[in-house]
Amino acid sequence: MADVDTGGGGGGHGKHQKKRAKKLSTKLDMTPMVDLGFLLLTFFMLTTTFNKPKVIGLTPPVKDTTHKTKVDTTSLTVILSGNNKVYYYKGLLAMTSDSNNIKLTDFSDKGIRQIILNNNGFVAGLMTDLDKKHKANLITDSVYDKLKDSVEGKKQAMFVIIKTDSLAKYVNVVTMLDEMDICNIGKYSLIDASKPDIDMIRDFNQKNNIK
């Protein structure tokens, strides 16, 4: 393999030839080069990252628009706070300015996700049908996406209001937005917690001895 042909051996056999130098082998040991080649190969293979990071699109509401609340929509208000705490209550703030309505949960599988799914039976029912059809390849991806959007946008679908107080961490917000994706919530908004919300949480914490 991989010999270097120096063309040795041909010609030059004159009669008056002086004593010939000892013929060196024309074979070149390529082992070190190949070793290095594989080393580089390994290095580049390990350092190359093919998958780019993924993104969650976010279009925050413009500040000055007053929030219009639709009465016919079932809604859930979620307040994210420090220490991965998630407070929630059904409905909007005006209906429930009593700290007895607030409940506390977390980001585990049995936490806020279960609560959203339990309260959003309408969409969940339609989505199971849709997922079945999609899995059986009865509908294409683009049709599935369209139908999914229309299900999530229906009047009966739940509207989630995500509020954050000053202690909430960024990861909490991303996890919450992610839950919207997992739970097929198409209608949600991300806003700051208002004064009454924060007061309610404080009340709740005092009553239940939560720090």
Add this chain to the structure above:
Amino acid sequence: MPKIKLPRSSPSIDMTPMVDLAFLLVTFFMLTTKFRPDEAVTVTIPASVSTTKIPDNVTTVSIDSAGRVFYDMDSKDVRETLITYMAGRYKIVLTAEDQQRFSIMGAFGIPMAKMKEYIEDQGAGRKILNQQTMGIPTDSTKGDELADWVNLGITADATVVANKVAAGNKDAKRSSFAIKADSKAKYKDIKRVIDICQKQGVSHFELITTVRSRPK
């Protein structure tokens, strides 16, 4: 009957095709690898189940766990235009070489007052500045430099893209806006950045995350 002697095959294998392939792969990986410049800030991004890929041309605002703000733009041409605008607004004199250096450096979180020093020191000094810096100032009472970066960044981006389109490059696209924040960062810090960007006319943000598997 005499035994038939099978010709003994040589135990050495011809490795040429394997080595050829190895070097082909080396070449491929060498050419496709893009070495990133030293990151000015380390950010541990949160995970999501999203499958949307990050757009090719992004303007990134990074926020680390302490709430420091860093700014970065992918496009080299836009960066070169942007730094001339910024230097003009803050009355800083930069050489052509400084502008060139700025166009290829990564994310930065330096107030404009120290920008020249930061650009010109490419060694240990820059690392120290990165550690010491409080990030790009975002406080409107003390001079909101992030608003200027975003504002002029959009202008520079628009100008460069318009020039490219005029020159016949129809694929030239405006940059998208991405937020790369540390999991532990306080959301109110991110909110402040989003508010500043919104005031400059940015309406849509891409929150950069890593992948996690979708729960069942």
